[in-house]
Amino acid sequence: MFNAHWQAFLAASVLLALTPGANQLLSLRNALQQGTADAVVALAGRFSAFLVLILATVAGLGAILLASEPVFTAVKWCGVAYLLYLGGRMLYRSRTHAAEPAREGTADVRRTRRELTRQEFGVAMTNPKALLLFGAFLPQFADRSAGAVPAQLLALGLAYIAVEFAAALVYAGVGGRLASFDLTARTRRWFDRATGVTMLAIAASLTRARP
Incomplete structure (x- = not known):
């Protein structure tokens, strides 16, 4: 029975992790703009946030947060x-660089890895879908008849992080591959604009999230 739970969990996790979202889009964009290495290092921010949420779920706080509509609304x-x-x-950055002809053909100002990591952490920690993932999704796959539910939740959470990490490497790899084509500054600005618009669209979709 436990094996069946894990099989279902891993299949669902792969689909969830590969689905384009704010963090995966951020990894793709970071790799395109600054290289795969910077994008991969920045993943430490995302998984630090995920680990906090997993520990909260193991401690029983996830269910409490999901049951509190004011808290969920605040996070949302x-x-x-x-x-x-x-x-x-x-x-704004894409418009600013477009207004500077002298910069055409040059790379945008690089951001530090610490800044990229903070962005990954901020997106993951304030995403209500991450709260739903760890507070509502993981418990569905815990086999209560086997006992030691907190330990199961921790194992499931760490397994999801492994799956998400693999998916993030795919996105970062695609971004790094695109960067290897030596794209012009104009093309990079258009990609920034597309990413910015997508972020705004994701923000709009989050307003309809419910616990």
Whole structure:
């Protein structure tokens, strides 16, 4: 029975992890703009946030947070605000660089790995879908008849992180591959604009999230 739970969990996890979302889009964009290595290092921010949420779930806080509509709403609007900020900033940067002809053909100002890591952490930590993932999705696959539910939740959470990490490497790899084509500054700006618009769209979709 436990093996069946794990098989179903892993199949669902792969689909969830590969589905384009704010964090995966961020990895793709970071790799395109600054290289695969920077994008992979920045993943430490995402998985630090995931680990916090997993530990909260193991401690029983996930169910409490999901049961509290005011708390869930607060997290949701923090996520919306942060994605609006990121999307708006990307659009602003693309417009600013477009207004500087002298910079045509040159790379945008590189951001530090610490900044990229903070962005990954912020997007993951304020995303209500991550709260739903660890607070509602993981418990469905715990076999209560086998006992030691907290240990099962921890194992499931760490397994999901492994699956998500593999998916993130795919996105970063695609971004790095695109960067290897030596894209022009204009093309990179258009990609930033597309990413910014997508972030705004994701923020809009989060406003309809419910616990």
